[in-house]
Amino acid sequence: MAKVHPNVAAPEVPAGGRAAVVEVQQPTVLTVWRKSLLFNCDGFTVFDSAGGLAFRVDRYGSSSGSRRRAEDVVLMDAAGKPLLTVRRKIKLSLGLGEHWVVYEGDATASATAARPLLSVRRHHAGLRRRASDKTLAHVTLLGPYSAGADAAGYVVEGSYGRRSCAVRERDARGGAPVAEVRRKESVGDDVFRLVVPDHRLGTALSMGVVVALDQMFGAASSRTSLLPRSWSA
Numbered sequence: 001m002a003k004v005h006p007n008v009a010a011p012e013v014p015a016g017g018r019a020a021v022v023e024v025q026q027p028t029v030l031t032v033w034r035k036s037l038l039f040n041c042d043g044f045t046v047f048d049s050a051g052g053l054a055f056r057v058d059r060y061g062s063s064s065g066s067r068r069r070a071e072d073v074v075l076m077d078a079a080g081k082p083l084l085t086v087r088r089k090i091k092l093s094l095g096l097g098e099h100w101v102v103y104e105g106d107a108t109a110s111a112t113a114a115r116p117l118l119s120v121r122r123h124h125a126g127l128r129r130r131a132s133d134k135t136l137a138h139v140t141l142l143g144p145y146s147a148g149a150d151a152a153g154y155v156v157e158g159s160y161g162r163r164s165c166a167v168r169e170r171d172a173r174g175g176a177p178v179a180e181v182r183r184k185e186s187v188g189d190d191v192f193r194l195v196v197p198d199h200r201l202g203t204a205l206s207m208g209v210v211v212a213l214d215q216m217f218g219a220a221s222s223r224t225s226l227l228p229r230s231w232s233a
Helices: 203-220
Strands: 028-033 041-047 053-060 072-077 082-089 099-104 116-122 135-141 154-159 164-169 179-183 191-196
Touching: 028 203, 041 203, 053 203, 072 203, 082 203, 099 203, 116 203, 135 203, 164 203, 179 203, 191 203
Parallel strands: none
Antiparallel strands: 028 041, 028 191, 041 053, 053 072, 072 082, 082 099, 099 116, 116 135, 135 154, 154 164, 164 179, 179 191
């Protein structure tokens, strides 16, 4: 029987010598299930490569009595500790695209202003969108991430509805992605892979971007969205 997670082949040892120690950072591969494990909840359940619970999103229906703002989605770790809050920003002006901000921790429970980490803004191409333009959204780093080499941010390209999109550095389109959503074979659209090659964006922030993308584009390929909407992309 073929292994689900085959072992990485060991490096060859040259004859008469010792193998050189080469550290190769392996990508983190998460399995994302667009379903909460709790009864009467919408959300996400995210597993690591060993099958353990990595992240969760549990959103109760409006009848549950929850006081959380309808514009907020909280990403938690396996123990239920809030890691990030993905919040929709309401804009009065039209034509700027849907906009979400990712905050540190549970932004609704903090007595002080939550620290923003990044923003995800839906790409607005206007009426003359080129067929070659595969841009979905723009990711801008905020707060502690807004300085340094990665301050320019990222762009999301591809199709979230087809579960095939990548987050790349804004100035390096076509280059290696910092996070990638990939279709998982023969399981439909509600189960897919999130591949994070290195630490530049990290797994938690990458999952925060996925939550924002799901709110923007998820209704086009799924019957249920975490938040109510009157239209779909």
